[in-house]
Amino acid sequence: MDATKAMSPIEARIRERHATIHALLAQGHGIREIARELHIGGNTVRRNARAAVPDQLLTGRRQPRPSQLDPYKPHLDKRWTEGHTNAIQLHAELQTLGYRGSYQIISDYLRPRRRRRIRVVPPAPPGNPPGHRLDDATPRAPGRRGT
Numbered sequence: 001m002d003a004t005k006a007m008s009p010i011e012a013r014i015r016e017r018h019a020t021i022h023a024l025l026a027q028g029h030g031i032r033e034i035a036r037e038l039h040i041g042g043n044t045v046r047r048n049a050r051a052a053v054p055d056q057l058l059t060g061r062r063q064p065r066p067s068q069l070d071p072y073k074p075h076l077d078k079r080w081t082e083g084h085t086n087a088i089q090l091h092a093e094l095q096t097l098g099y100r101g102s103y104q105i106i107s108d109y110l111r112p113r114r115r116r117r118i119r120v121v122p123p124a125p126p127g128n129p130p131g132h133r134l135d136d137a138t139p140r141a142p143g144r145r146g147t
Contacts, residue, residue: 011058018054021045068101069109076106080113 007015017038024034031049035042051057069076072094079090087110091103 014057015054017044018048018051018057021048025049067105069099069105072097072099073109076109080110085110085114 017040020038021034024037029037031042031045035045038045048057075094075097076090079093084090087103087107090110091099091106094106
């Protein structure tokens, strides 16, 4: 498999921009001139110029920031699978365990689980299908329509 096909479009753009900036620097162009020519910020040009290889620009992009909820996520997951889905109650529980974060952080963490829950729709009651009136089956005098 070709290496360019395996990388994301963002990674490909970063690598291409890095190569272009280094080529222009090698030709003797200044940072401000490169920034104007490529329609990018001067700090972007400087950051690319400082990086010897494009991989230095890509480090740290895949690591999510640690959350103050991280130590409590196993407890939340366990309580969720037990059927406790009220975020206000779960927030109160976590506070007794030492959690100092907000309710909103817990709510945001639980939101995808709420969307994944399968909502069971009960079957329709027996009788006439929707859109049919109950009195459609009653006999009427000829020529009269129901009201």
